[in-house]
Amino acid sequence: MSGETTSAPSNFIRQIIEKDLQAGKHATIHTRFPPEPNGYLHIGHAKSIVLNFGIAEDFPGSCNLRFDDTNPAKEEEEFVEAIKEDVVWLGYAWSELRFASDYFEQLYEFAVELIESGKAFVCDLTPEQVRDYRGTLTEPGRESPYRDRPVAENLDLFRRMRAGEFVDGTRTLRARIDMAAPNINMRDPTLYRIRHGLIHHQTGAEWCIYPMYDYTHPISDALEGITHSLCTLEFEDHRPLYDWVLDNITIGCHPRQIEFARLNLEYTVMSKRKLTQLVQEKRVYGWDDPRMPTIAGLRRRGYTPESIRRFCEAIGVTKAEGTVEMGVLENSLRGHLDAAAPRRMAVLDPLKVVITNFPADATETLQAGNHPKDESLGTRELLLTREIYIDRADFREQANKKYKRLVLDGEVRLRNAYVIRCNEVIKDGAGNIIELRCAYDADTLGRNPEGRKVRGVIHWVSATLGKKAEVRLYDRLFKSPEPGRTHDFHQDINPDSLRVLQDCVVEPSLAEGRVDERFQFEREGYFCLDSIDSRPGLPVFNRIVSLRDSWGKKADE
RNA sequence: UGGGGCGUAGCUCAAUUGGCAGAGCGACGGACUCUGACUCCGUAGGUUGUAGGUUCGAUCCCUACCGCCCCAGCCA
Numbered sequence: 001m002s003g004e005t006t007s008a009p010s011n012f013i014r015q016i017i018e019k020d021l022q023a024g025k026h027a028t029i030h031t032r033f034p035p036e037p038n039g040y041l042h043i044g045h046a047k048s049i050v051l052n053f054g055i056a057e058d059f060p061g062s063c064n065l066r067f068d069d070t071n072p073a074k075e076e077e078e079f080v081e082a083i084k085e086d087v088v089w090l091g092y093a094w095s096e097l098r099f100a101s102d103y104f105e106q107l108y109e110f111a112v113e114l115i116e117s118g119k120a121f122v123c124d125l126t127p128e129q130v131r132d133y134r135g136t137l138t139e140p141g142r143e144s145p146y147r148d149r150p151v152a153e154n155l156d157l158f159r160r161m162r163a164g165e166f167v168d169g170t171r172t173l174r175a176r177i178d179m180a181a182p183n184i185n186m187r188d189p190t191l192y193r194i195r196h197g198l199i200h201h202q203t204g205a206e207w208c209i210y211p212m213y214d215y216t217h218p219i220s221d222a223l224e225g226i227t228h229s230l231c232t233l234e235f236e237d238h239r240p241l242y243d244w245v246l247d248n249i250t251i252g253c254h255p256r257q258i259e260f261a262r263l264n265l266e267y268t269v270m271s272k273r274k275l276t277q278l279v280q281e282k283r284v285y286g287w288d289d290p291r292m293p294t295i296a297g298l299r300r301r302g303y304t305p306e307s308i309r310r311f312c313e314a315i316g317v318t319k320a321e322g323t324v325e326m327g328v329l330e331n332s333l334r335g336h337l338d339a340a341a342p343r344r345m346a347v348l349d350p351l352k353v354v355i356t357n358f359p360a361d362a363t364e365t366l367q368a369g370n371h372p373k374d375e376s377l378g379t380r381e382l383l384l385t386r387e388i389y390i391d392r393a394d395f396r397e398q399a400n401k402k403y404k405r406l407v408l409d410g411e412v413r414l415r416n417a418y419v420i421r422c423n424e425v426i427k428d429g430a431g432n433i434i435e436l437r438c439a440y441d442a443d444t445l446g447r448n449p450e451g452r453k454v455r456g457v458i459h460w461v462s463a464t465l466g467k468k469a470e471v472r473l474y475d476r477l478f479k480s481p482e483p484g485r486t487h488d489f490h491q492d493i494n495p496d497s498l499r500v501l502q503d504c505v506v507e508p509s510l511a512e513g514r515v516d517e518r519f520q521f522e523r524e525g526y527f528c529l530d531s532i533d534s535r536p537g538l539p540v541f542n543r544i545v546s547l548r549d550s551w552g553k554k555a556d557e
Numbered sequence: 558u559g560g561g562g563c564g565u566a567g568c569u570c571a572a573u574u575g576g577c578a579g580a581g582c583g584a585c586g587g588a589c590u591c592u593g594a595c596u597c598c599g600u601a602g603g604u605u606g607u608a609g610g611u612u613c614g615a616u617c618c619c620u621a622c623c624g625c626c627c628c629a630g631c632c633a
């Protein structure tokens with residue numbers, strides 16, 4: 001499934017890079033995407049991926065995938081693999097695959113250098129004391145009593161920290177910067193902490209001290225020759241520390257950190273903490289639940305990599321934080337699939353129609369184009385029989401003139417087939433409509449009837465030859481555009497985010513569908529086979545997104 | 558109340574760095590149509606957060622306010 005490639009729109013980061021290139025600062029551009037493997041990637045990460053990999057593609061240059069794996073308490077191999085799969089699925093190839101843990105030895109050596117130059121010290125304060133000494137937003141902090149330890153003692157203590165001589169929480173390595181700095185990140189930040197008993201997914205039990213993000217990230221970037229280190233806004237305060245680290249060690253590279261606003265999407269949550277909760281509390285079926293804003297969820301839902309890339313380019317990159325309407329994501333999929341998806345017919349809420357003047361045992365084979373505007377997508381055969389299903393919503397006993405589907409004593413066209421007239425409505429004892437009796441006009445295949453206009457077109461499937469299917473309709477996971485804005489986000493969970501339709505009937509050609517195919521069910525939306533639950537005998541379709549519907553919005557029912 | 562950021566149409570973003578405030582999406586209306594889709598045409602929508610100042614001229618420069626976001630993990 002391919003689409004046209006449009007070049008990514010410019011943004012302030014690309015402009016900075018262009019200027020740096022013109023100024024001769026760099027020969028080529030190197031970026032990186034640095035996820036922490038403590039959860040699955042979501043659509044917000046996609047924004048960063050498209051930005052970083054997109055820049056590497058366009059300038060051109062390279063982009064590494066680097067796992068920021070400095071906290072083994074939260075990280076797992078499962079997430080490493082899931083993240084790699086997501087990046088590949090989005091259509092990108094990293095230049096090099098790295099782990100921050102690849103640099104643990106070098107990180108240690110740079111820490112020794114900082115100690116030797118008097119820029120770092122081993123601190124014996126407890127976590128509570130450190131918090132106390134740090135001061136507040138408005139008051140300066142106090143210097144640690146261990147701040148002026150002799151270099152030799154610091155060296156010895158740090159070596160013994162590594163050797164495992166001290167208990168968790170008893171000592172840290174701290175940068176020696178300025179406890180009175182108005183930027184709290186500069187108040188002698190922690191560089192290393194002690195963590196015994198953890199099995200790191202990459203380094204096993206080799207280390208019992210782990211470096212902090214603020215120390216690890218700039219060095220990892222520099223070691224990889226990154227030219228532009230792109231991150232989200234909350235790290236803006238950390239940039240002085242990023243620069244301080246690189247300015248105070250012997251390293252021949254100083255990447256430029258540039259911050260941009262993270263993505264917020266209406267009617268969903270994007271924080272890993274909340275997504276993890278949804279999974280653990282079983283509010284969804286897993287990280288890949290089709291209602292989740294994770295890449296895995298969107299993939300299972302049926303979103304195409306192309307549509308996600310389009311979306312990321314459409315929303316732009318700035319420093320102004322905002323919330324993007326869900327419709328923008330949906331439209332990116334519609335735009336891609338309208339051009340690319342073959343059309344099919346599926347009846348989601350079947351109502352039997354007997355075509356009384358159609359021979360009982362006959363089957364008429366009709367040719368139908370797979371796409372109204374693209375003949376290259378070919379044609380398929382439709383099987384018309386005496387008994388068919390139409391959607392319950394496509395019939396009313398009476399309706400006003402704006403309603404252009406089937407009414408009693410009215411006509412409608414069966415998509416790709418004939419015009420029928422409804423002559424009789426059959427009801428059960430309770431007054432429910434259970435069947436329609438219609439007659440077809442044999443002279444209306446591929447042409448309009450003489451002397452009258454039939455405005456409506458509805459979809460249908462043979463009742464005897466159609467295949468049973470389950471269809472899952474998804475709605476937004478939350479009822480509120482900003483879940484948890486003023487309260488606990490659980491209160492905003494939409495109880496009707498999943499509707500399962502068991503008795504759907506689809507045209508026979510859909511029985512052979514493959515998981516990676518997307519279809520437009522005409523007049524309904526875009527659908528794909530569920531990759532997990534679909535079975536040969538009972539296909540399960542996910543509705544990726546409905547068709548735009550300007551009718552439903554107008555007050556009618 | 559310290560520090561760092563951000564305020565342009567309903568949403569997301571532009572505006573050649575001081576020269577008539579635009580686009581896409583959405584909304585609304587219409588045309589077309591064997592998908593109430595797609596496509597096409599059109600309309601509405603703005604005190605550029607507010608108030609001053611500089612200037613012939615300010616979204617842009619200056620000042621002061623206002624609002625929102627982030628920061629006091631041995632998380633990232």
